[in-house]
Amino acid sequence: MTDALRRIPQVDALLRKNCAASLIEHYGRPAVGAELRKALQDVRARVLHDPRVPLPDFDEPPFWAPIETQLIEQTRPNLRRVINATGVVVHTNLGRSPLAQEAIDAISRAAGGYSNLEFDLSTGQRGSRYRVVEDLICQLTGAEAALVVNNCAAAVTLALAAHAAGGEVVVSRGELIEIGGSFRLPEVITQGGAKLREVGATNKTRLSDYTAATDEDTRVYLKSHTSNYRIVGFTAAPSRSELAEAAHTAGLVLIEDLGSGALVNLDAVGMADEPIVRNILNDGVDLVMFSGDKLLGGPQAGILAGTSAAVAALKSHPLLRALRIDKLSLAALEATLRLYLPPHDPLRDVPVLRMLSERAAQLQPKAARLAQDINDAGVCRATVTEHEAYAGGGALPQQVLDSWAVALTHDELTANALATRLRDGSCPVIGHIAQNKLHLDVRTVTDDDLPHLAQAVNAV
Ligand SMILES: *Cc1c(COP(=O)(O)O)cnc(C)c1O
Numbered sequence: 001m002t003d004a005l006r007r008i009p010q011v012d013a014l015l016r017k018n019c020a021a022s023l024i025e026h027y028g029r030p031a032v033g034a035e036l037r038k039a040l041q042d043v044r045a046r047v048l049h050d051p052r053v054p055l056p057d058f059d060e061p062p063f064w065a066p067i068e069t070q071l072i073e074q075t076r077p078n079l080r081r082v083i084n085a086t087g088v089v090v091h092t093n094l095g096r097s098p099l100a101q102e103a104i105d106a107i108s109r110a111a112g113g114y115s116n117l118e119f120d121l122s123t124g125q126r127g128s129r130y131r132v133v134e135d136l137i138c139q140l141t142g143a144e145a146a147l148v149v150n151n152c153a154a155a156v157t158l159a160l161a162a163h164a165a166g167g168e169v170v171v172s173r174g175e176l177i178e179i180g181g182s183f184r185l186p187e188v189i190t191q192g193g194a195k196l197r198e199v200g201a202t203n204k205t206r207l208s209d210y211t212a213a214t215d216e217d218t219r220v221y222l223k224s225h226t227s228n229y230r231i232v233g234f235t236a237a238p239s240r241s242e243l244a245e246a247a248h249t250a251g252l253v254l255i256e257d258l259g260s261g262a263l264v265n266l267d268a269v270g271m272a273d274e275p276i277v278r279n280i281l282n283d284g285v286d287l288v289m290f291s292g293d294k295l296l297g298g299p300q301a302g303i304l305a306g307t308s309a310a311v312a313a314l315k316s317h318p319l320l321r322a323l324r325i326d327k328l329s330l331a332a333l334e335a336t337l338r339l340y341l342p343p344h345d346p347l348r349d350v351p352v353l354r355m356l357s358e359r360a361a362q363l364q365p366k367a368a369r370l371a372q373d374i375n376d377a378g379v380c381r382a383t384v385t386e387h388e389a390y391a392g393g394g395a396l397p398q399q400v401l402d403s404w405a406v407a408l409t410h411d412e413l414t415a416n417a418l419a420t421r422l423r424d425g426s427c428p429v430i431g432h433i434a435q436n437k438l439h440l441d442v443r444t445v446t447d448d449d450l451p452h453l454a455q456a457v458n459a460v
Helices: 002-006 011-015 018-027 029-049 061-075 101-111 131-141 152-164 185-191 207-212 240-249 277-282 308-315 327-338 351-357 360-377 415-424 450-458
Strands: 088-090 145-149 168-172 195-199 218-224 253-259 287-291 302-306 381-392 400-409 432-434 437-441
Touching: 002 029, 011 018, 011 029, 018 029, 018 061, 029 061, 088 351, 101 327, 131 145, 131 277, 131 302, 131 327, 145 152, 145 308, 152 168, 152 185, 152 218, 152 253, 152 287, 152 302, 152 308, 168 185, 168 207, 185 195, 185 218, 195 207, 207 240, 218 240, 240 253, 253 277, 277 287, 277 302, 302 308, 360 381, 360 400, 360 450, 381 437, 400 415, 415 432, 415 437
Parallel strands: 088 381, 168 195, 168 218, 218 253, 253 287
Antiparallel strands: 145 302, 287 302, 381 400, 400 437, 432 437
């Protein structure tokens, strides 16, 4: 036994072999050495287990090939393109909004060279990055002024720090939301140096609840969009205009955290209930916040729009520097906002809105094409079936979008095993398991991705 163990070479000796040379060149000596050490440990364990097993030939491919596979695996990007076949359009775990080509081009222009990010080309003086999008946001929402930060959570943090620090924020108990990732409104309020004053009940809050809670410490009435749940049934809440009037009479600021926030009417998409930013400002709300990468269909960003006074307090707040938007997101945001203006049509040109507005009848042939490609290859069996898609991103949580999917089965693999294989491929695919079948919803699969999706399925 000790003899066999003694014949196992040292890592250094293996690193000097011809087979190691090109691996070292590609992956570096430390990485190759680390993989060799693991491989030798395996060999040693096998010998200890059974001294009669022959040692591998350390000069031949069967010993080196798995090492190379491991090294290739390690250099694959950790952040990868995946195919979203879940039917959830704004999928928070899958990167939310895919960007329009115009936005991708804008990122690439801003990334690859210098830009006038904070430079005023007309005066040659220092400029502000926020002017890149402020006028566009005002034009699209009717706001007097606007500002953008890193994301909507940052926007809420900034708005409360700037308007409520040292005072009280009145919020309905029905709107004390957790957004996800433990970002809870009550904690954000406290963190911003303000005190939370809860009013009303979970299902009902009246205007008089707000006014009765108002005293000389009150700074803000805060509304938040209950974006990831709904309270239905025996409910009541004052209208925005009533609340705005009461806030202004008392010298307070009315702030609304919208989360998703649509810029255009989504009736055509069947999402008539989703609040539109312009209408909310018209109702008298002083400041609204919403995400760049939910229904807007742009990059991660938090947009604040409202009155000049409400926005001015944000622009001069020291937190703004820490929450600021980066130039690549800003470039993509500007390009996305321009898709809402002529000659563009946002429902056609913003990918998220295009996916939401596709009719089920248009999706059925797409699912049929996919099923055909899969059945022709004969690896899995595919049937075309109706499926429920969702907007996601906290917009209209219960509203189902009628959609079509391919339901996959495999003779030897369970739905779970099939899902694992598809996640593991070179082009990972994420689907949805129901009734022991893996469903691939085509609403969120672009025409360009469709052949890749079929290939991935046929390669499981
Ligand atoms: C999603 C959401 C946020 C957070 O937005 P991010 O851009 O993800 O930071 C805040 N408020 C509401 C109501 C939301 O739905």
